[in-house]
Amino acid sequence: MQSRFTRALAASTAAVLTAGLVGGPASARAIHRSASAPQYGGTVVYALPPQTNIAWYFPIRNNANDSLYVAQLTHLLFQPLIYINNNLQIDYNESIASKITYNKAGTVFNVFMNPKWHWSDGQPITAQDAAFSWNVLIATEQSNAPAPWPAASLGSGGLPANAKSFKVDNNYEFTITLKKPVNQDWFEYNGIGSIAILPKHVWDKYPNNITQEIVYLGKNATDPNFDTVVSGPFKLAQAVQNQAWTLVPNPNYSGHKPYLSRLILQYEASDAAEFAGLKTGAIQVGYLPPADYNARAELNDHLVVEYPFSYRFTWVNMRPGAEGGVDAIFRNLYVRQAMLEGMNMSAISQVIFHGYAAPEYGPIPSAPATKFLDPRLTKPLYPYNPAAGKALLEQHGWHEVGGVMTKGGLQMKFTLQYPSGNEATTLEMELLQAGWAQEGIQVTLDPVPFATLVGNLSVPSKWQMVSGIGIIYGGSYPSGETLFYKNQGLDENGWNDPTENKLVEATTSPAPSDAVSQQNFFNYEYYTAKMLPALWMPNSAELGEVAPNVHGYNAYTGNWVTGAFLPQYWWVSNG
Numbered sequence: 001m002q003s004r005f006t007r008a009l010a011a012s013t014a015a016v017l018t019a020g021l022v023g024g025p026a027s028a029r030a031i032h033r034s035a036s037a038p039q040y041g042g043t044v045v046y047a048l049p050p051q052t053n054i055a056w057y058f059p060i061r062n063n064a065n066d067s068l069y070v071a072q073l074t075h076l077l078f079q080p081l082i083y084i085n086n087n088l089q090i091d092y093n094e095s096i097a098s099k100i101t102y103n104k105a106g107t108v109f110n111v112f113m114n115p116k117w118h119w120s121d122g123q124p125i126t127a128q129d130a131a132f133s134w135n136v137l138i139a140t141e142q143s144n145a146p147a148p149w150p151a152a153s154l155g156s157g158g159l160p161a162n163a164k165s166f167k168v169d170n171n172y173e174f175t176i177t178l179k180k181p182v183n184q185d186w187f188e189y190n191g192i193g194s195i196a197i198l199p200k201h202v203w204d205k206y207p208n209n210i211t212q213e214i215v216y217l218g219k220n221a222t223d224p225n226f227d228t229v230v231s232g233p234f235k236l237a238q239a240v241q242n243q244a245w246t247l248v249p250n251p252n253y254s255g256h257k258p259y260l261s262r263l264i265l266q267y268e269a270s271d272a273a274e275f276a277g278l279k280t281g282a283i284q285v286g287y288l289p290p291a292d293y294n295a296r297a298e299l300n301d302h303l304v305v306e307y308p309f310s311y312r313f314t315w316v317n318m319r320p321g322a323e324g325g326v327d328a329i330f331r332n333l334y335v336r337q338a339m340l341e342g343m344n345m346s347a348i349s350q351v352i353f354h355g356y357a358a359p360e361y362g363p364i365p366s367a368p369a370t371k372f373l374d375p376r377l378t379k380p381l382y383p384y385n386p387a388a389g390k391a392l393l394e395q396h397g398w399h400e401v402g403g404v405m406t407k408g409g410l411q412m413k414f415t416l417q418y419p420s421g422n423e424a425t426t427l428e429m430e431l432l433q434a435g436w437a438q439e440g441i442q443v444t445l446d447p448v449p450f451a452t453l454v455g456n457l458s459v460p461s462k463w464q465m466v467s468g469i470g471i472i473y474g475g476s477y478p479s480g481e482t483l484f485y486k487n488q489g490l491d492e493n494g495w496n497d498p499t500e501n502k503l504v505e506a507t508t509s510p511a512p513s514d515a516v517s518q519q520n521f522f523n524y525e526y527y528t529a530k531m532l533p534a535l536w537m538p539n540s541a542e543l544g545e546v547a548p549n550v551h552g553y554n555a556y557t558g559n560w561v562t563g564a565f566l567p568q569y570w571w572v573s574n575g
Contacts, residue, residue, distance in 0.1 A: 042572030043262040044550060047274045047286035050421030051449045052267065054245055057236065058221035059196035060140055063458055063492075065221075066152035067450075068472055068563050073265065074196075075564050076247060079117060079231040079255070081130070081195050082188070084475025086559045088309065088370065090188070094255065094566070096125060096197055096231075100188055106181040106510045111192060113172040117254045119199050120230050127174045132200035134166045134176075136217065139210045146211065148218045155482045157191025158182060158508060181510045183517060189477040202229045233258050233568035243267050249568075259552070259571035270421045284550050284572070288543035290424035293354045301545040306560040307367040308542075309478075311360055312470035313534035314343070314416075314432070319460040319494030326464045327494065329410055334396055336532040340382045341389035342435040349538045352427050357538035362529025364478060365539040368561055372478055374522040377529050386438035393439065405440035412441045417456065418468035420447035425468040432467065457492040467537075475562035479507040480524060484533050495533035503527050549573045 048054075048069055056065035059074040083094035092098055098114040117125040138160045140151035153159070162182065167175045176192070206212040220226040224239035233255060234247035245265040249258040266283065268274040275292050277283035278299050288296055288303065296303065316330040316339070317323065329335055349357035358367035362377045390405075398405040398412070405412040418429050426447065433443045443465070448456070453469070456462040471483065485504045486496045503524035511517035529536070542560065546553050549572055557569040 036573070038259050038552065038571040039573060040259050040571070041261045042259075042574075043264065044260055044284045044567065044570060044572060045264045045266050045277070045282060046567070047266055047268050047277065047283045049287075049419075049450070050268050050270050050274070051419070051451075053242055053449075053451050054239070054265070055241065055451075056221055057224050057227055057239075058217060059198065060137060060217075061152045062140075062148045062150065062218070062221075063152045064148070064455055067454065069265070071474065072563060072565065073236075073245060075232065076234045076263075076567070077227055077230045077232045077236060078196060078198075079125075079233075080193075080564075081111075081197055082193050083564065084189070084193070084562050086555050086561045088475055088561065097192075100192065102184045102188075106184045106187070107178045109176045109178075109184075109187065109192060110169070111174050111176070113174075115172050117231065118252060119201075120235065120250050120252045121202075122252060123199070123201055123229075124171075125197060125231060126171045127168045128171070129197050129200045130174050130195065131166060131168050132204050133195055133198045135210055136198060136214060137195055138163055139214045140218075146215050146218070148221070149214060153194045153482070155485060156194045156476075157187050157189075158481065159191055159194065183477075183479075183508050183510055186477040186479055186508050189475070190479065190481070193476065197231065199229045199231075233566075234263060237262075253568075256568050258568040260567065263567050268421075271423055278545050281547065283545075284547040285553065285570075286545045288545050289422070290353050290356075290540075290543070291427070293543070296543075299545060301547055304544040304546065304558075305356055306542045306544050306558065307358060307365070307539060308470075308472050308563065309365065309368060309370065309475070309561045310470050310472035310539060311363050311365055311534075312537040312539055314339075314465060314467040314537060315457075315469075315493045315534055316465050317460060317463055317493055319492070321460040322494075323415075323461050323464050325410075326414060327460075329412065332396070333531060334392055336535060337382050338389035338392045338439060339436065339441065340532060340535045341384060341392070342386045342439045342441065343432055343535060343537070344384050344435050345380075345538050346384065347431055348428055349540075352424050352431070353538070353540045356541040356543060358541070360536050360539045362525055362536060363480065363483070363534075364525055367539065367541075371518070372521060372525070374525045374529075376522075376526055381530055382532075384435075386435055390439040398440070400440040403437075403440060404442045413444075414441070414464045415444045415446050416465040416467055417446045417448050417453050417463055418466065419450040419453055421449075422468075429467060460494070470539075472563050475564065479521070480504045480528065481508060484528055493533070497531060497533075500524075500527060500531065500533075 052069050054069055054073055056070045059078045061070055079096050081096045083091045085091040096113055096117050097111050099112040102109045140149045141154045141160045143150055162178045164179045165177045169175055205216055224236055227236055233250055233253045235250045237248045238246040247263040271289035274286055275289055278286050318327050318330045358365055361380045364372045393405055398407045418425055429445050436443050481504050484495055484500055486501045506520040507524050552570045557566040559565050
């Protein structure tokens, strides 16, 4: 996964939004460690969540393909310009960049590239590649870019609006100049980190027509055979939709060469199929479905508990043209507040996720621990209280008629879409449905394939509510410019608030001190939590399962905090 803000939409199984190793129950077994030397060869099958399909192979993603799993695959094929590790720090050992400097004003950024990095055909990765990549990125990020664009990164790091110039200084150094000053840390992570380095000598087919170039790249983004030259630790050997994506080592990789002979990202039809694969040993790295938690003794794997730097949510459609005109209802804060008060978060965590779902009362999770969590948001602003939620609706003129809240010609009868194939998610949705029923809100559950759900989000008339999904920050500075800022990036539910926009801008602007910068972030975070552009849900951990003969899997190489794992360090023992 690229080290920029990933903004991945992910189905809320215990395996999807994965994160850094933070420990587990007293009975949890430790990751297998061996004193023997790593062995070369062997295959690791890595289970994807139920019904996850990968159909995009270009390292810049559009909105329809902006998922964690596409990001993970392309990250293994293309070395990131900057790699964010499990401590949310830039790891220059795993980055094409070797150093980044900037001026005090926050307008000029110099990026130095490590000359050790090469493409799989032996050509060096240079600043000319970076310049080509920058031009492609800026062109795909235009709101009027031709289909299948614009890029999902539109707005990240203030790009493309704040871009002034890009200059190649020499073969391994380039300079980015911005129109106005920015928070330097923010731009490092969200601006520079959004640049995916592309092979200019292979893909630059239209050097004098950038529009024609991005049309060409977009048309080939869904072709797994297009990535003939890569820079990452693996090459794509085979892609079979709804089955598996097979990776083999890139023999000319300039970093730590993989020990494995094959890494297979495997499609799973259901949690039951994945659990069966763990039992038989057909899957070496997977997850324990929450519904099978009490059956974990049947597995011979090692259990780890992993939290992502992410948030999970239920979205209500506030966009004009929403299916059934529900935007007229959901644009009212009191409605969103009442709905949140009908969501039993404690039961979701304890009953469905067996206690492995950290409280979340805003856009920043309580686990993993980071400097970004506002101390005011360690307790809920709107605690679970269906009676209070119903009373709030009644105070605003709603009355229950036949079990459904009604006001004029409007009724609180909604359809909730969620990813199918996962029992825990289904139970979670049923619990939400029951809580809302106590408030006179009638919700019909509609399980759909994950890819269908993501596709529906971009068309307001195709959905009313969605849940069982989340956003993983991917190691970015979680400032919200691509989540909650006006007309930018991930705005499928139509949220746009003038006060919010100003608070987001403050987080991305220079500050006189770190303390002021931190307070600016807390101000944005608290307001966002209070206004409910999303209905916050507990951040569920992955209960990861790793086969005893898989070695080298740890918090660093798993890096579930950002989702950008490093399987080139894994190896399989024969004994």
